Amino acid sequence: MIRALLLSTLLATPALADEIWVTNESDDTVSVIDVATLAVKATYPTGERPRGITFSRDFKKLYICASDSDAVEVMDPETGAILHDLPSGEDPEQFVLAPDDKLLYIANENDAVTTVVDTQSRKVVAQIDVGVEPEGMGISPDGKVQVTTSETTNMAHWIDTTTHQIVANSLVDSRPRHAEFSPDGAELWVSAEIGGTVTVFDAATQTEKGKIAFEIPGIRPEKIQPVGMLFSPDRTKVFVALGPANHVAVIDAKTFTVERYLMVGRRVWHLALSPDGTKLFTTNGVSGDVTVIDVAALEPLATIKVGRFPWGAAARPTPN
Amino acid sequence: MKNLVASAFLVLASQPLCAETIRLDWLERQVEPPPVLSNLAGDPADLGLAGARLSVTDIATTGKFLKIDWDLHETVVSPADDFLTAAKKTLAEGAKVLIVRAPAADLLALADLPEAKGALIFNTSAPDQRLRDEDCRANVLHAIPSLAMRTDALAQMLLKKGWGHLALITGPQPEDRAFADALKASLTKFGLSLAGEKDWPLTSDMRRSGAAEVPLFTQDLRDHDVLLVADERGDFARYIPFNTWLPRPVAGSEGLSAKGWTEVVEDYGAAQLQDRFRVAANRPMQDEDFAAWVAVAAISDARTRAGKADPATLRSFLLSDKARIAAFLGQPVSFRPWDGQMRQPIPLVTDRAVVAMAPLEGFLHAENELDTLGTDRPETLCKAFGATP
Numbered sequence: 001m002i003r004a005l006l007l008s009t010l011l012a013t014p015a016l017a018d019e020i021w022v023t024n025e026s027d028d029t030v031s032v033i034d035v036a037t038l039a040v041k042a043t044y045p046t047g048e049r050p051r052g053i054t055f056s057r058d059f060k061k062l063y064i065c066a067s068d069s070d071a072v073e074v075m076d077p078e079t080g081a082i083l084h085d086l087p088s089g090e091d092p093e094q095f096v097l098a099p100d101d102k103l104l105y106i107a108n109e110n111d112a113v114t115t116v117v118d119t120q121s122r123k124v125v126a127q128i129d130v131g132v133e134p135e136g137m138g139i140s141p142d143g144k145v146q147v148t149t150s151e152t153t154n155m156a157h158w159i160d161t162t163t164h165q166i167v168a169n170s171l172v173d174s175r176p177r178h179a180e181f182s183p184d185g186a187e188l189w190v191s192a193e194i195g196g197t198v199t200v201f202d203a204a205t206q207t208e209k210g211k212i213a214f215e216i217p218g219i220r221p222e223k224i225q226p227v228g229m230l231f232s233p234d235r236t237k238v239f240v241a242l243g244p245a246n247h248v249a250v251i252d253a254k255t256f257t258v259e260r261y262l263m264v265g266r267r268v269w270h271l272a273l274s275p276d277g278t279k280l281f282t283t284n285g286v287s288g289d290v291t292v293i294d295v296a297a298l299e300p301l302a303t304i305k306v307g308r309f310p311w312g313a314a315a316r317p318t319p320n
Numbered sequence: 321m322k323n324l325v326a327s328a329f330l331v332l333a334s335q336p337l338c339a340e341t342i343r344l345d346w347l348e349r350q351v352e353p354p355p356v357l358s359n360l361a362g363d364p365a366d367l368g369l370a371g372a373r374l375s376v377t378d379i380a381t382t383g384k385f386l387k388i389d390w391d392l393h394e395t396v397v398s399p400a401d402d403f404l405t406a407a408k409k410t411l412a413e414g415a416k417v418l419i420v421r422a423p424a425a426d427l428l429a430l431a432d433l434p435e436a437k438g439a440l441i442f443n444t445s446a447p448d449q450r451l452r453d454e455d456c457r458a459n460v461l462h463a464i465p466s467l468a469m470r471t472d473a474l475a476q477m478l479l480k481k482g483w484g485h486l487a488l489i490t491g492p493q494p495e496d497r498a499f500a501d502a503l504k505a506s507l508t509k510f511g512l513s514l515a516g517e518k519d520w521p522l523t524s525d526m527r528r529s530g531a532a533e534v535p536l537f538t539q540d541l542r543d544h545d546v547l548l549v550a551d552e553r554g555d556f557a558r559y560i561p562f563n564t565w566l567p568r569p570v571a572g573s574e575g576l577s578a579k580g581w582t583e584v585v586e587d588y589g590a591a592q593l594q595d596r597f598r599v600a601a602n603r604p605m606q607d608e609d610f611a612a613w614v615a616v617a618a619i620s621d622a623r624t625r626a627g628k629a630d631p632a633t634l635r636s637f638l639l640s641d642k643a644r645i646a647a648f649l650g651q652p653v654s655f656r657p658w659d660g661q662m663r664q665p666i667p668l669v670t671d672r673a674v675v676a677m678a679p680l681e682g683f684l685h686a687e688n689e690l691d692t693l694g695t696d697r698p699e700t701l702c703k704a705f706g707a708t709p
Contacts, residue, residue: 091592109592110592110595110596112381131381131382131385132378132381132596133589133592150381151589151646152378152381152646153378153381153382153385154382154621154624154646155382155385157385169385171382171385171386171624173644174621174644174645174646174652175589175646193646194644194645194646194651194652195644195652196644196652220688220689222644222651222652222688222690223651225651244650244651
């Protein structure tokens, strides 16, 4: 859905100045990478400990979880100026924006709460009790179901976005970090960092369809810690960032088999695709850089130095 | 809420349909705190217990969604009372899974009770090597690191830094001697050498005279890279740094130390656990708090994954390679099937920061790098686990 929007934007305007925005958790900055030149073209200060990052649907606003400032900051991506804060609850780590652009679902890591904020009225609409240390935030393409995963409770909580009530809870492996709906909304993928697995659920019935484990020659199983996940532009593959294993797994979205492992920088956490879908960007926390992968060839293209401990990433097509 | 429960049933049809209550027992042998020189605060009264309590709150959230109630019973035996009498009473009341804070002798006496045969006991405080070797018991798992795990972590750091010549000062208490022995074994294991060694004999009050006494006491030690100190009660070692004859860093019980957990551990999401603990207990989290916390977390994980909470099921899951318990240390922790010791990364810390995490990069192992710390399968003297030839 997002991607469809991105692609249509692209058809209208040539991809000259597309950007990838990366939060640097230990530097309190965002780095702006020019997709064409693969160079950092700007660095803007943010609140303390920026982690989750996402754009409004029109790309005119950038939302940043400034975790230690206990705020979601709204930035003007044209100038890097912070326009205002949104009330976020304590320690916002990650969030997801509803497809209608209105509600932001925020995981409050320290409070075991999902906070729902109206981005227009800037008011808290609801707070939902979830498990301990919520982090992974996904929303179905039709916007009807939001999923929060809780790291210490080891569950995916399925939240009805009309009533803001939990309608189901699904157990996953240890320390779930990320929840990603398939673009058609039929599946929910949840990564478990310490469990070392990805669980795929049938979204309609919340039943488990499959579980994916990883094995990389020469790398200890305990180093394989899946976190960020992203569907490829053609929806045939899922990319999974494997944390301190320093690789991204490429999974066949139909058969759930791992097709390939791509070496990236150290402690890879989150992923973003260039708006034209040709390049994948990975945030490598420990090495403080971003690896660029050619999506067609599945080969690393470049490494870009950003700030200290890059965490999240989001793409913005820039209309010229 | 009704809605939630109904859906939870659909999702987790394999779970029992009626609420399940699982009893956990905290069993603590209080000891008279040993006298130390410093008048600053000693151990908190709820050391360990506060970790168990927080962990029960944490797992209660999973329990709420799975319809499992965790019920923590607390038995604290004062120094004047008989530990085994209290332990027997607890077991008779139905205790099966016990989280225990007690010295090695009491822990062993508990484990050897006929009533405790089918129980599962988690040691959260005794670091004694013998509990993992000749005195290991099949019904005891160790959530607190052994002395050898801590001293191996320190030795890896010394080797990595190229600080190969060490001197050692050992205090007069049995636990100082035990720590010093473990240190020496680790130095040998990692090819480091002891250039000099002295016992701490002084009874004078170091708070006033450290600057006068320590330089003289350390003057005749042969030159060394680092001065190691064995003072596990925290009695005299705090007065040694910056009072030494030679300007040398201090490590061991003071200075750079290796512990299962301290309040300065913050990476890998640990800051969240530290925050939760500080709010709940109104003090920082210590190693014994963490051991109790992780014991309860492991029990919950085993119950969730293995589907049953009887001691035998929990034990066999935890000793299997299926156990991958999240413990905020950057990689899953698990239990060694040859002696019941929990393998975990060991933070090397100062009072203010984590200096490094052991195992350090480059210390390799054929199966699990965590097994470069402490007693590995080929070296174990433990026979009770049936995992050794």
